Amino acid sequence: MYNSQIAEIFEEIADMLELDKEKDRKFEILAYRKAAVTIGTLQEDVGDIYRKRGLAGLQELPGIGKSTSEHIKEYIETGRLKKYDELKKKYPIDFARLTNIQGLGAKRILKLYKMLGVKNIDDLKRAIKAHEIRDLEGFGEKSESEIGKSIAMLESSGGRMLLGIALPEAERIRDAIRNSGLVERVEIGGSTRRMKETVGDLDILVISSKSDAVMDFVSRLSEVERTLAKGPTKTTVRLKIGLNCDIRVLEKSSFGAAIQYFTGNKDHNVKLRQIAIGKGLKLNEYGLFDKKGTNTVTGSEEEIYRKLGLDWIEPEMREDRGEIELAQQHKLPRLVQLGDVRGDLHVHSRYTDGANSIEEIADEAAKLGREYIGMTDHSKSEYVTGGMTDKEFEKYFAAVDKINDKFDNRITLLKSSEMDILKDGSLDLQNKTLDSMDYRLAAVHTSLKMDEDEMTKRIIKAFDTGYINIFAHPTERIINQRPPIKMNLDKIFEAAKDNGVALEIDSFPNRLDLSDENILLARKYGVKFAIDTDAHRTEHLKLMRYGVSTAKRGWLTKDQVINTRSLKELRTFFKR
Numbered sequence: 001m002y003n004s005q006i007a008e009i010f011e012e013i014a015d016m017l018e019l020d021k022e023k024d025r026k027f028e029i030l031a032y033r034k035a036a037v038t039i040g041t042l043q044e045d046v047g048d049i050y051r052k053r054g055l056a057g058l059q060e061l062p063g064i065g066k067s068t069s070e071h072i073k074e075y076i077e078t079g080r081l082k083k084y085d086e087l088k089k090k091y092p093i094d095f096a097r098l099t100n101i102q103g104l105g106a107k108r109i110l111k112l113y114k115m116l117g118v119k120n121i122d123d124l125k126r127a128i129k130a131h132e133i134r135d136l137e138g139f140g141e142k143s144e145s146e147i148g149k150s151i152a153m154l155e156s157s158g159g160r161m162l163l164g165i166a167l168p169e170a171e172r173i174r175d176a177i178r179n180s181g182l183v184e185r186v187e188i189g190g191s192t193r194r195m196k197e198t199v200g201d202l203d204i205l206v207i208s209s210k211s212d213a214v215m216d217f218v219s220r221l222s223e224v225e226r227t228l229a230k231g232p233t234k235t236t237v238r239l240k241i242g243l244n245c246d247i248r249v250l251e252k253s254s255f256g257a258a259i260q261y262f263t264g265n266k267d268h269n270v271k272l273r274q275i276a277i278g279k280g281l282k283l284n285e286y287g288l289f290d291k292k293g294t295n296t297v298t299g300s301e302e303e304i305y306r307k308l309g310l311d312w313i314e315p316e317m318r319e320d321r322g323e324i325e326l327a328q329q330h331k332l333p334r335l336v337q338l339g340d341v342r343g344d345l346h347v348h349s350r351y352t353d354g355a356n357s358i359e360e361i362a363d364e365a366a367k368l369g370r371e372y373i374g375m376t377d378h379s380k381s382e383y384v385t386g387g388m389t390d391k392e393f394e395k396y397f398a399a400v401d402k403i404n405d406k407f408d409n410r411i412t413l414l415k416s417s418e419m420d421i422l423k424d425g426s427l428d429l430q431n432k433t434l435d436s437m438d439y440r441l442a443a444v445h446t447s448l449k450m451d452e453d454e455m456t457k458r459i460i461k462a463f464d465t466g467y468i469n470i471f472a473h474p475t476e477r478i479i480n481q482r483p484p485i486k487m488n489l490d491k492i493f494e495a496a497k498d499n500g501v502a503l504e505i506d507s508f509p510n511r512l513d514l515s516d517e518n519i520l521l522a523r524k525y526g527v528k529f530a531i532d533t534d535a536h537r538t539e540h541l542k543l544m545r546y547g548v549s550t551a552k553r554g555w556l557t558k559d560q561v562i563n564t565r566s567l568k569e570l571r572t573f574f575k576r
């Protein structure tokens with residue numbers, strides 16, 4: 001429960017330190033940023049790590065040093081951080097929100113504060129409305145309008161939280177309730193169970209005969225900020241991470257109906273209820289009732305679907321996008337599963353902007369049971385990441401070969417790169433370098449604002465080189481932060497199919513790119529997909545589950561996903 005709070009505070013400290021002109025704080029700033037990424041993407045709670053293994057446990061985390069671990073300890077023990085409070089007095093600015101706006105870094109935020117007194121989003125909106133920003137040095141009219149658009153985008157997200165933050169929190173709460181000894185069963189429902197990319201609130205379903213005790217227990221959980229409503233069957237609490245959580249307690253006989261109902265989505269439920277009515281039955285959260293009012297289901301969710309004449313539908317598909325009709329015809333696709341994944345084809349190491357050595361990555365990936373892993377550090381045009389030249393790739397690949405020998409049959413490392421698709425559609429490495437790779441991944445990183453026509457041509461031209469095997473995070477969107485690039489998806493998907501380019505599903509929780517909807521469109525073109533983690537540190541290798549769920553939400557089967565293949569079959573795909 002502390003992770004997102006501490007990550008945010010570290011980010012903010014780094015932002016504020018950047019404004020401190022008195023001395024060079026480059027390394028200190030970097031330390032806070034690294035620590036923020038580690039904590040922010042950690043699936044285990046830092047509070048638990050500290051309680052179990054103390055400061056030493058914290059310092060074992062990559063990117064956490066002596067001073068950042070002391071900070072974590074201070075925050076866990078006192079709920080405050082002196083260093084943060086002091087900086088905050090000096091800069092009373094809402095960095096956490098303002099830095100979410102595309103194009104606003106710490107320095108520009110400070111300028112807005114000094115020149116216009118902008119402390120938060122509301123101040124910023126006022127300044128835009130009064131056209132005060134366009135006259136500031138280094139801003140201009142275009143930048144004023146971009147900032148306005150970015151605020152609108154942020155606000156239209158309606159405070160929905162990334163699944164990558166909401167799901168681990170829901171799992172912690174579920175486990176705490178499960179271990180309370182008060183309940184018979186507890187499950188996560190709602191959009192979290194459907195693995196939707198963002199979540200409005202958490203829904204947790206409990207089977208217990210001690211409803212009052214369960215509700216008391218929930219209200220006292222350390223994750224809870226306050227209780228908003230408390231009743232015998234439903235309690236709503238506000239969580240410290242800034243999300244509401246509904247907890248419902250039901251009787252055992254209602255479990256199947258309740259988990260079905262509270263998993264949703266609403267449209268799926270409405271359609272199911274109509275099917276029930278057509279059969280002279282009544283479906284609600286308590287059961288499936290016949291004309292006499294007798295509940296005809298007592299057990300599982302499967303039973304409800306079966307009694308209505310449908311096959312059971314995986315939660316990820318329950319969005320009323322045609323899945324009910326397929327279930328009636330017994331024609332549901334058999335969706336790809338996490339256990340089908342055999343390798344990960346998009347991973348960064350310390351050679352560019354990753355945090356771990358190739359060896360550390362190989363070791364962790366092998367522990368996760370991956371059979372192969374593709375090393376895809378950046379090419380030179382992506383210079384902010386320390387992207388490599390052709391010459392540097394020779395050394396990189398030699399290092400990959402060496403680790404490959406060392407690991408023998410435990411795991412196979414593949415030589416690759418996340419290459420830049422340049423503005424004119426060319427690639428930024430020599431053919432000789434490209435030929436020395438096992439496969440090639442490419443992405444658009446710069447000039448993201450091109451118009452649709454130009455961008456479409458740029459990407460297709462890159463596909464036409466015949467060198468690209470995987471098109472990484474195709475739309476470049478960052479959820480709640482950056483809109484997708486403009487391109488003609490139909491043309492791109494068709495060209496991908498023609499050139500044997502697999503489309504990536506990037507598992508990073510703020511990317512999930514392609515999105516479920518785009519996958520549903522792309523699959524019609526018969527194109528293949530690669531579910532990758534885009535890991536920048538070893539813990540990220542576990543993010544695969546988010547990509548797989550997104551693939552399931554896009555109805556993909558195992559054979560449509562290339563990294564479910566054996567290495568031998570994968571190499572055949574790469575040869576086309």
Ligand code: DGT
Pocket residue numbers: 189190191192198199200201202203261262263264265266269270
């Ligand atoms: P969210 O929280 O916005 O991310 O999305 P959900 O799907 O978790 O929605 P939520 O929390 O409002 O409700 C949980 C589930 O309860 C929802 O997926 C389906 C069910 N549900 C809620 N309202 C209705 C309703 O009016 N009719 C029916 N049939 N089901 C409903």
Ligand code: CA
Pocket residue numbers: 190191192200201202203
């Ligand atoms: Ca919900």
Ligand code: CA
Pocket residue numbers: 190201202203246
């Ligand atoms: Ca809810």
